[in-house]
Amino acid sequence: MLTIGQKFPDFSKTAVVSLEKGKEFETITSEYLVNDDNVWTVMFWWPKDFTFVCPTEIAEFNKNFGEFRDRDTRLIGASTDSEFVHAAWRTHHDDLRDLKFPMLADTSKTLAEDLGILEPNEKIAYRATFIIDPTGIIRWVSVNDLSVGRNVKEVLRVLDGLQTDELCPCNWEKGQETLTV
Numbered sequence: 001m002l003t004i005g006q007k008f009p010d011f012s013k014t015a016v017v018s019l020e021k022g023k024e025f026e027t028i029t030s031e032y033l034v035n036d037d038n039v040w041t042v043m044f045w046w047p048k049d050f051t052f053v054c055p056t057e058i059a060e061f062n063k064n065f066g067e068f069r070d071r072d073t074r075l076i077g078a079s080t081d082s083e084f085v086h087a088a089w090r091t092h093h094d095d096l097r098d099l100k101f102p103m104l105a106d107t108s109k110t111l112a113e114d115l116g117i118l119e120p121n122e123k124i125a126y127r128a129t130f131i132i133d134p135t136g137i138i139r140w141v142s143v144n145d146l147s148v149g150r151n152v153k154e155v156l157r158v159l160d161g162l163q164t165d166e167l168c169p170c171n172w173e174k175g176q177e178t179l180t181v
Contacts, residue, residue: 001116003141008033008043008132009114015076015102016086024087028076028102034136040073040163042155043104043118045125049081053149057127058103059095060152067156078114079103080125084146110170117143131159135164 002009012029033041044061044072044105046054058077061068068075080085090103098148104111105123116130125145139162144150161168167179 001137001141001143002114004138006138008130008136008138009111011106011111011114013078013104013106013111014083015104015124016083016090017102019087019097025083026102028104030072031135033132035134038072038113038134040071040134040159042068042073042129042159043076043077043078043132044127044129044150044155045078045112046127047079047119047122047124047146049079049085049150052146054079055093055095057104057152058099062095062099064152064156065100068159071156071159073159076100076104077101078111078125079117080109081104082107111149119146129155131155131162133162149167155156 008030010030012027014025014056015028017026034048045174046057065075067170081153086105087102087124090099107119109123112125119126127150129142129150131140133139140158157173160174161172163179169179
């Protein structure tokens with residue numbers, strides 16, 4: 001599995017960005033992650049569309065979209081399902097209809113494989129979360145078992161810590177003192 005300090009892999013994938021007819025899909029590439037505007041990226045993966053735990057996580061990321069935006073951070077959700085499955089799921093699930101971030105489709109499973117997050121039996125993505133800095137370098141990785149949803153507040157806490165570029169003690173939260181040596 002790719003880890004902290006490594007470059008996020010190159011990719012070009014279709015994503016669902018809207019439910020508006022004719023504007024549903026866009027191509028997102030790894031170039032989108034690298035910028036001079038100090039914009040970070042959080043990419044989070046779920047195993048399968050039309051399941052039970054996955055929409056709870058996606059909806060929670062969406063509820064916190066403003067928190068990520070306030071931290072100059074883009075959100076990208078992803079799974080190995082197709083863009084058409086993503087669009088259908090968004091259309092038919094009340095909690096997903098108004099998502100403010102793209103749902104990336106990795107149908108070839110190449111990006112999940114490059115990241116090392118492909119579950120070996122079913123060939124679906126683990127619940128992986130990557131925080132990527134504006135230079136395209138992975139700064140944090142968290143992977144949950146398929147049955148356990150992640151904690152979006154913890155993703156925000158770690159993002160806050162990384163963005164301070166200082167030493168942050170255990171249980172540190174934004175606004176608290178960092179360590180000085």
